[in-house]
Amino acid sequence: MSNNYLICRLSHKDNPFTYDYAWTDVKTNADYTDVISSLVVGLINSDVKGIYNVGTEEKTIYDLAKKTKLDVKETLSPTHVPKNVTMDISKLLKLRKV
Secondary structure (H helix, E strand, O other): OOOOOEEEEEOEEOOOOOOOEEEOOOEEOOEEHHHHHHHHHHHHHOOOOEEEEEOOOOEEHHHHHHOOOOOOEEEOOOOOOOOEOOOOOHHHHHHHHO
């Protein structure tokens, strides 16, 4: 009933990556908590309203893990895991270009 809101849908991981193995076959636009939280703070400071998917560029879980854990090992996800858990972040990207 209110038009004065900000709802953030996001995905984040602990920094550094906490597991020994990371999936090479699952796409995401999740990022580390410090990166995602700075994007949320930017939205709040911009006083935007509405619903925003908050994430960064598309990557595999393994690509993300390599940024903070150099010795992470590659593995495939179990068959029941979705292979693409990305969000449409085009609304966020448009805002960031303004």
